[in-house]
Amino acid sequence: xxxxxxxxxxxxxxxxxxxxxxxxINRDKRGEWKAPLWQALTDSGLPLSWVPEDCGGSGxxxxxxxxxxxAAGRFAVAVPLTETMLAGWLLAQVRISSPGGEMTVVPAxxxxxxxxxxxxxxxxxxxxxxxAKAAKHFAVLASDANGGSLSMALVDAAKCRIETGLNLGGxxxxxxxxxxxxxxxxxxxPKGFDQTRxxxxxxxxxxxxxxxxxxxxxxxxxRYSNERVxxxxxxxxxxxxxxxLARLAGESAAALAAAxxxxxxxxxxxxxxxxxxLEAVAAKIRCAEAAEKGGGIxxxxxxxxxxxxxxxxxRYSLRALAWRDDFGSESYWAVxxxxxxxxxxxxxxxxxxxxx
Amino acid sequence: xxxxxxxDPIRLPSECEQLRKEVRAFLAxxxxxxxxxxxxxNREDTDVPEFSRKVGARGWLGMTWPKKYGGHERSxxxxxxxxxxxxxxxxxxxxxxxxxxxxxxxxxxxxPENIKMDILPRICRGExxxxxGMSEPNSGSDxxxxxxxxxxTDGGYLINGTKIWTSSAHIADxxxxxxxxxxxxxxxxxxxxxxxxxxxxxPGIQVNPIGQITGQYEFNEVVFTDHFLPDDHVLxxxxxxxxxxxxxxxYERSGPERFLETYYVLTELVRAVGNNPDTRSAEGxxxxxxxxxxxxxxxVSVAGMLQAGKEPVVEASIVKDIGTIWxxxxxxxxxxxxxxxxxxxxNRETLEKQxxxxxKTAPKLTIQGGTTEVLRGxxxxxxxxx
Numbered sequence: 001x002x003x004x005x006x007x008x009x010x011x012x013x014x015x016x017x018x019x020x021x022x023x024x025i026n027r028d029k030r031g032e033w034k035a036p037l038w039q040a041l042t043d044s045g046l047p048l049s050w051v052p053e054d055c056g057g058s059g060x061x062x063x064x065x066x067x068x069x070x071a072a073g074r075f076a077v078a079v080p081l082t083e084t085m086l087a088g089w090l091l092a093q094v095r096i097s098s099p100g101g102e103m104t105v106v107p108a109x110x111x112x113x114x115x116x117x118x119x120x121x122x123x124x125x126x127x128x129x130x131x132a133k134a135a136k137h138f139a140v141l142a143s144d145a146n147g148g149s150l151s152m153a154l155v156d157a158a159k160c161r162i163e164t165g166l167n168l169g170g171x172x173x174x175x176x177x178x179x180x181x182x183x184x185x186x187x188x189x190p191k192g193f194d195q196t197r198x199x200x201x202x203x204x205x206x207x208x209x210x211x212x213x214x215x216x217x218x219x220x221x222x223r224y225s226n227e228r229v230x231x232x233x234x235x236x237x238x239x240x241x242x243x244x245l246a247r248l249a250g251e252s253a254a255a256l257a258a259a260x261x262x263x264x265x266x267x268x269x270x271x272x273x274x275x276x277x278l279e280a281v282a283a284k285i286r287c288a289e290a291a292e293k294g295g296g297i298x299x300x301x302x303x304x305x306x307x308x309x310x311x312x313x314x315r316y317s318l319r320a321l322a323w324r325d326d327f328g329s330e331s332y333w334a335v336x337x338x339x340x341x342x343x344x345x346x347x348x349x350x351x352x353x354x355x356x
Numbered sequence: 357x358x359x360x361x362x363x364d365p366i367r368l369p370s371e372c373e374q375l376r377k378e379v380r381a382f383l384a385x386x387x388x389x390x391x392x393x394x395x396x397x398n399r400e401d402t403d404v405p406e407f408s409r410k411v412g413a414r415g416w417l418g419m420t421w422p423k424k425y426g427g428h429e430r431s432x433x434x435x436x437x438x439x440x441x442x443x444x445x446x447x448x449x450x451x452x453x454x455x456x457x458x459x460x461x462x463x464x465x466x467x468p469e470n471i472k473m474d475i476l477p478r479i480c481r482g483e484x485x486x487x488x489g490m491s492e493p494n495s496g497s498d499x500x501x502x503x504x505x506x507x508x509t510d511g512g513y514l515i516n517g518t519k520i521w522t523s524s525a526h527i528a529d530x531x532x533x534x535x536x537x538x539x540x541x542x543x544x545x546x547x548x549x550x551x552x553x554x555x556x557x558x559p560g561i562q563v564n565p566i567g568q569i570t571g572q573y574e575f576n577e578v579v580f581t582d583h584f585l586p587d588d589h590v591l592x593x594x595x596x597x598x599x600x601x602x603x604x605x606x607y608e609r610s611g612p613e614r615f616l617e618t619y620y621v622l623t624e625l626v627r628a629v630g631n632n633p634d635t636r637s638a639e640g641x642x643x644x645x646x647x648x649x650x651x652x653x654x655x656v657s658v659a660g661m662l663q664a665g666k667e668p669v670v671e672a673s674i675v676k677d678i679g680t681i682w683x684x685x686x687x688x689x690x691x692x693x694x695x696x697x698x699x700x701x702x703n704r705e706t707l708e709k710q711x712x713x714x715x716k717t718a719p720k721l722t723i724q725g726g727t728t729e730v731l732r733g734x735x736x737x738x739x740x741x742x
Contacts, residue, residue: 261653
């Protein structure tokens with residue numbers, strides 16, 4: 001990790017450690033932790049990490065922003081930090097300045113489309129939009145009526161219909177409907193930018209968060225196994241428990257390797273070719289699998305206590321599972337990757353894998 | 357908690373890509389010349405001495421070793437590229453693979469100078485084959501229960517006892533083995549074993565082949581009867597083999613051979629499915645490709661750490677644990693997907709033959725070179741659980 005990534009990540013870590021402690025949040029039934037956390041993040045410029053300074057942001061590199069997302073995953077942060085970062089990044093592609101406050105991206109699924117009407121207004125429906133209810137603005141990717149040329153738009157959230165919902169982790173995951181909404185600003189997308197690119201960026205963000213959550217699940221599971229006594233010894237001394245934790249370490253390691261590799265690939269990409277596609281979707285697929293397998297082991301090690309709302313484990317385990325669904329599920333991307341591999345042909349599979 | 361796991365996104369440097377082209381061109385020539393069939397799984401009992409010599413002549417053996425011993429002073433990452441290209445092509449590497457990966461580095465570290473000068477250049481030329489003598493009839497994963505004796509005599513040792521499951525012993529020129537020189541002590545049950553270099557095909561060594569469920573005769577029983585070894589064949593500290601065994605394992609456990617052993621069935625499945633797969637095939641292939649990509653990125657990351665002089669023992673054990681389980685399950689996943697392949701697929705017969713062999717190979721993958729159970733014990737220790 002480069003020195004500057006360290007500094008940005010350390011800033012984020014410190015804020016999370018001070019204001020997003022899982023134990024404190026878990027006890028706070030009224031959500032009083034949220035406002036001070038968001039304020040501190042805003043004061044440090046983290047939500048607009050990926051927005052250039054002359055567009056109102058802090059102008060951090062992609063790599064620096066990714067390191068913030070890893071930290072956010074390790075703390076299972078439940079404010080729209082990732083979403084605001086992604087929205088700022090999307091708008092920055094066409095140099096639309098980011099306003100202050102919470103944002104999110106629309107659409108958040110590869111299957112949903114927002115279209116531009118003849119009068120320049122936007123219409124469409126997007127499901128599973130994370131933190132839509134909490135956002136003041138949306139960064140929207142829209143296409144013209146025949147699904148052709150794309151534009152990025154800044155939209156006032158108050159002008160959209162929002163049906164609220166919750167994901168597995170209890171965070172907002174809403175349906176956003178735009179009915180002839182006039183955007184605050186709109187500009188044509190850069191050449192080559194398509195919806196897949198937005199989905200892959202969101203998918204890599206979620207992969208880093210899942211990997212971070214798994215790191216924490218490993219840590220608290222190891223700690224718990226060294227404290228809990230059963231049959232007159234620490235449960236960490238039972239070989240069955242040790243082997244389960246070794247498997248959790250493997251899943252955590254696989255998620256970490258896949259996610260950081262994909263983030264590194266995107267941070268250094270000059271174009272979104274097959275190789276970057278492989279990195280990004282492989283991370284989403286493998287991290288989603290790890291969320292299931294690894295999270296399952298973390299719960300098994302904790303026994304009944306980990307199944308209670310009082311215990312912090314669910315803050316990580318359920319969010320990791322929820323994050324699988326955003327920006328295209330692992331099944332969706334596996335089909336897309338399988339099709340790509342098939343079209344390239346059998347003898348081009350190894351060269352693709354070895355290219356990374 | 358213990359130190360966090362590290363898997364930095366290491367990229368292979370540009371010199372590796374030039375090398376990769378050279379290796380692929382060489383392998384294509386050898387395939388065209390009929391030296392081996394890339395569609396035929398890498399049968400480990402296939403011995404192709406002339407292929408070994410050609411690989412040696414290319415400078416692809418002992419790549420990381422000092423030039424004075426015939427090596428080429430190149431990086432672990434360059435060696436990584438050669439290894440993975442050979443593995444994916446199903447090249448016949450059996451004759452030189454153990455010597456290059458494992459035995460050579462042990463000799464480099466522990467052998468006396470005269471032996472290094474004699475043997476290492478011959479490994480680099482692809483002339484000699486090594487076996488590893490670890491397991492015994494009553495000592496497998498429990499390495500330190502080994503009983504084969506090395507009894508001190510004038511100018512050397514007399515060896516008596518039996519090694520078993522010894523791969524390639526029937527073609528090997530040398531073996532690196534551990535023998536008991538003293539009984540274990542109360543304080544340290546690992547004490548008393550010594551690492552030796554053994555010259556094979558000598559009086560007092562009998563190699564008996566053992567049939568495997570794949571139909572191969574690739575591993576053996578090796579019986580020693582008053583076999584004499586001179587003093588300079590001791591490798592490292594007498595009675596102290598336990599101190600030497602662990603650091604080499606990171607090299608052995610994290611290479612591309614730890615997840616690519618059955619990879620050929622995936623390539624053949626993609627060929628059989630064709631360029632317009634149904635949703636089920638596409639999803640299945642997509643997941644497997646995502647998984648192998650992840651394995652490879654983990655493995656390259658460990659290679660990068662080794663190149664940087666670190667000892668990522670836990671990370672390497674994780675790569676082998678999940679890598680061998682992946683390559684073990686792969687033929688079964690491919691079989692499930694292959695059930696829907698069109699009857700008209702031209703490579704159907706090849707795929708079926710490969711699957712049959714891979715499914716029979718699969719059980720050994722989580723046993724050889726450190727079982728899943730041993731690996732998880734090492735990982736658990738790294739996590740601070742034992």
